[in-house]
Amino acid sequence: xxxxxYTFLYKGxxxxxxxxxxxxxxxCLGEVVEQCKPINEGYVLSKYFTQWCPACxxxxxxxxxxxxxxxxxxxxxxxxxxxxxxxTCTNVKSYPTLELSxxxxxxxxxxxxxxxxxxxEFIVSHTRVEKGVFDGHVMQKDAAVxxxxxxxxxxxxxxxxVVLFYSREDDKYREMFKELxxxxxxxxxxxxxxxxxxxxxxxxYDIRSYPSISGIFNGLVVPFIEKEKTPSMAxxxxxxxxxxxxxxxxxxxxxxxxxxxxxxxxxxxYVVFHKNLALASAYFQRMAHMYxxxxxxxxxxxxxxxxRASIFPKELGAGSDPSTSPSHEDAxxxxxxxxxxxxxxxxxxxxxxxxxxxxxxxxxxxxxxIDNHNFYSIFHGLKPxxxxxxxxxxxxxxxxxxxxxxxxxxxxxxxxxxTMEIDEYPLFIPTLLPKLSTPALxxxxxxxxxxxxxxxxxxxxxxxxxxxxxxxxxxxxxLPLYPPKPRTLLRYCMLxxxxxxxxxxxxxxxxxxxxxx
Numbered sequence: 001x002x003x004x005x006y007t008f009l010y011k012g013x014x015x016x017x018x019x020x021x022x023x024x025x026x027x028c029l030g031e032v033v034e035q036c037k038p039i040n041e042g043y044v045l046s047k048y049f050t051q052w053c054p055a056c057x058x059x060x061x062x063x064x065x066x067x068x069x070x071x072x073x074x075x076x077x078x079x080x081x082x083x084x085x086x087x088t089c090t091n092v093k094s095y096p097t098l099e100l101s102x103x104x105x106x107x108x109x110x111x112x113x114x115x116x117x118x119x120x121e122f123i124v125s126h127t128r129v130e131k132g133v134f135d136g137h138v139m140q141k142d143a144a145v146x147x148x149x150x151x152x153x154x155x156x157x158x159x160x161x162v163v164l165f166y167s168r169e170d171d172k173y174r175e176m177f178k179e180l181x182x183x184x185x186x187x188x189x190x191x192x193x194x195x196x197x198x199x200x201x202x203x204x205y206d207i208r209s210y211p212s213i214s215g216i217f218n219g220l221v222v223p224f225i226e227k228e229k230t231p232s233m234a235x236x237x238x239x240x241x242x243x244x245x246x247x248x249x250x251x252x253x254x255x256x257x258x259x260x261x262x263x264x265x266x267x268x269x270y271v272v273f274h275k276n277l278a279l280a281s282a283y284f285q286r287m288a289h290m291y292x293x294x295x296x297x298x299x300x301x302x303x304x305x306x307x308r309a310s311i312f313p314k315e316l317g318a319g320s321d322p323s324t325s326p327s328h329e330d331a332x333x334x335x336x337x338x339x340x341x342x343x344x345x346x347x348x349x350x351x352x353x354x355x356x357x358x359x360x361x362x363x364x365x366x367x368x369x370i371d372n373h374n375f376y377s378i379f380h381g382l383k384p385x386x387x388x389x390x391x392x393x394x395x396x397x398x399x400x401x402x403x404x405x406x407x408x409x410x411x412x413x414x415x416x417x418x419t420m421e422i423d424e425y426p427l428f429i430p431t432l433l434p435k436l437s438t439p440a441l442x443x444x445x446x447x448x449x450x451x452x453x454x455x456x457x458x459x460x461x462x463x464x465x466x467x468x469x470x471x472x473x474x475x476x477x478x479l480p481l482y483p484p485k486p487r488t489l490l491r492y493c494m495l496x497x498x499x500x501x502x503x504x505x506x507x508x509x510x511x512x513x514x515x516x517x
Contacts, residue, residue, distance in 0.1 A: 036087035039080055040104035043127050046080045048089050048097040052246050054187035055113035055237060056096040062116050066123070066134065073133045077123065088258050094238070100126045112237055113183045143185035145177045148193040150200055160188050160217040160244045162224070167195040167210035172231045180236060188244055206391050206423075208437070215243040222293050223392055227460060248272075248281065248288035251298040253305045259296075260337065268338040268362055270297040273306060275315040280332045283350060294393055295359055309342040311335055336362045364396060366403035368418040378416060381446050385416040386471065390439040391423055398463040406471075415443075415471075433482060441467055442482065443474050453482035 038046075047063055049056035067079050084092060098110040098119065107126040110118070120134045148163065162180070164173050174192060181190045193201075195210055205214050206223060213224035213236075224239050226232065251259070251271060259269060274280035280299050288297035306312050313333050314326035329349035336343050336359075343362065347354045353371075360369045370378060370387065378385050388399045396419050403417035422428060422438060429436050433451060436442075443452040452474060456466045473479040 036082060038101075038104065039078060042103065043077045043129075044080055044101050045077060045123065046082055046099040046101065048082045048084055048092045048095065048099070050084050050095050052085075052244070053095040053241060054184045054244065055241070057187070058183050058185070059096055059114060059119075062119060065116070065137065066119060069133055069136075070129070075129045075133055077127055077129055085255075088254075090258070090261060094234070095241070098122065102127075112234055113179075115182075143181040143190075145174075145181050146189065146191040148191045148197075150193075150197055152191070152193075153201055153204075157189070157216050160215070162188060162190055162213065162215050162240055162243065163205075164190075164192040165195065165198050165201070165205070165207050165210060165212040165214070166192060171211050173211050173213065176231060176233055176236060179233065180240060183237070184240060184244075188240055213239075215239065217243055218289065220290055220292070223394075225394060242293060245292065247292045248285050248297060248299050251300040251305065252302045253308060256300070256305055256308070256337075259298075266339060266365075268295070268336045270295055270334065270336050270359065271305075271309070271342075272297065272299045273309065273311050273313045273333045273335060274299060274301055274331065275313050276331055277301070279316065279328060283328070283332055284334070287352065287355070291359070295363060309335060309337070311342060311344060338362065364400040364419075366407050366417065367396070367400050368416055370418050370420040371424075378418065379444065379446055381416070383414065383416050383446075384474070385418055385444045385446070386467075386474075387442050387444060388419040388439065389422050389429070389433075389436070389442060390419060391421065393419075393421075394439050395458060395460075395463055398460070399467070402464055402467045436482065441470050443470065443479060451482045452479040454480055 038044075047056075047059070049059075063079065063081070069075075070077050070079070082089060084095065094111045096111075096113070098114065100107045100109075100122065108122065110122050114122070116134075116137050116139075120131065123129055123134075124131045145164075162177075164171075164177055166174060177190050177192060180188075184190065198205075198207070201207065205212070205221065215222045215224060220243075222243070224236070227235050256271075263269065272280050272284050277299070284297060284299070288299075291297060300306075311333055314330045316326060316331050327349075334345040334355065336345075345355065345358055347358060357369065357371065357373075361367075368374065368378070388395060390396065399417065399419055406413055406415070406417065420428070429438070433442070433453070436453065437455075437457075439458050440453065441456075441458070444450070445452070454470055454473060456462070456469075458466055470479060
């Protein structure tokens with residue numbers, strides 16, 4: 001089209017030149033413009049997206065259709081597409097995000113996946129564009145949620161899956177899964193299985209109650225934890241996006257600055273500095289995938305970021321003398337960025353257990369993670385230990401915050417605050433704490449080998465108060481023992497005492513009667 005306009009302008013008559021230029025500029029009002037720089041004139045619909053976001057990709061054709069109809073009707077609306085992998089999107093919290101503005105002033109926002117009708121209503125309600133402009137949309141056939149059987153879990157899953165375990169036909173998540181199937185069609189598989197069919201999978205997938213949702217992807221099995229009090233589509237989309245989000249992504253200095261600007265105080269990010277991608281991937285690609293819900297692990301070969309961090313990986317020379325070639329630990333360097341400072345991992349290189357432990361403690365400064373190295377010292381030590389028994393680091397961040405408050409302003413504490421991944425010790429609860437529901441807070445007294453626990457269902461909302469209650473009860477020696485001491489002996493003693501009392505009473509009555517005779 002640009003070539004046609006150029007040819008006409010130089011070969012046409014004077015008045016025709018201005019007319020065709022006007023028509024061309026008018027048609028550009030509906031053109032999707034890809035640019036980082038804001039447009040501050042007229043009505044503008046800005047779409048903020050990332051390349052890896054399926055919901056963004058799903059909305060792409062719909063935005064294009066809306067653009068074509070705006071173009072065809074000459075409506076006064078421009079569409080701007082902003083790739084947040086390339087542009088700085090500091091005010092965007094979720095993808096995709098639609099923003100309508102007029103002369104640079106924001107009129108409204110839509111966050112998350114949207115269907116055609118929702119986007120049309122959004123545009124019409126904030127602009128002067130007639131709704132009839134968007135008539136004629138043809139609905140595509142909906143993607144389906146697959147009904148699973150237990151045999152499907154024996155053969156394994158190819159690609160990312162999100163599975164709903166349900167017990168009620170009218171479960172609200174079932175309707176949400178139908179919507180998710182539309183959004184993630186071709187990017188993510190959605191499946192469901194009822195409680196009767198999944199009874200043998202309860203332990204394998206940590207199904208504590210129904211409904212339960214698990215994400216499954218290349219060896220990674222992660223539970224979905226609802227943040228809201230009621231089922232939330234936004235939380236599900238965030239979970240699905242995280243599951244399929246590429247792991248071990250490359251980080252440039254500009255991208256690092258953008259990521260760092262969004263960090264909460266104390267929140268870390270991990271960067272593998274390297275000059276050899278194959279070597280870096282061999283050591284950390286799988287770990288980045290398996291830990292994507294726990295920690296953000298990036299890679300970087302950007303010299304500018306090397307200089308910012310003052311960390312300089314060495315280059316392995318092809319065919320160089322092995323005696324002078326740098327070791328792998330000097331060529332691939334794991335670091336953490338936290339509170340404005342880079343820290344380098346300095347323990348045994350390539351030891352996944354030690355790296356995992358280092359990642360945990362740089363993430364949760366005030367907690368001890370119970371593992372094979374410290375198990376004996378904690379359970380045969382001198383201090384009581386308040387332990388969060390959990391799976392998948394559920395509530396670990398809350399426990400870290402609670403422990404941090406106990407450490408505030410004190411050189412030491414009289415209690416160890418720890419967390420235990422119970423899947424690593426499957427016999428711990430059945431053997432020592434039978435029938436205990438998890439996640440749970442317990443206190444262990446090593447000098448008498450006793451556990452203490454107050455039954456409470458932990459949630460995001462009540463965790464801190466429940467932890468404080470258990471802590472205060474223990475300090476006042478009022479936290480109940482678990483399991484409770486058997487009361488059978490007490491009942492037999494009471495019954496024996498009662499029988500003895502009655503016997504003595506009867507005996508005394510008999511003796512008294514004989515004397516009176």
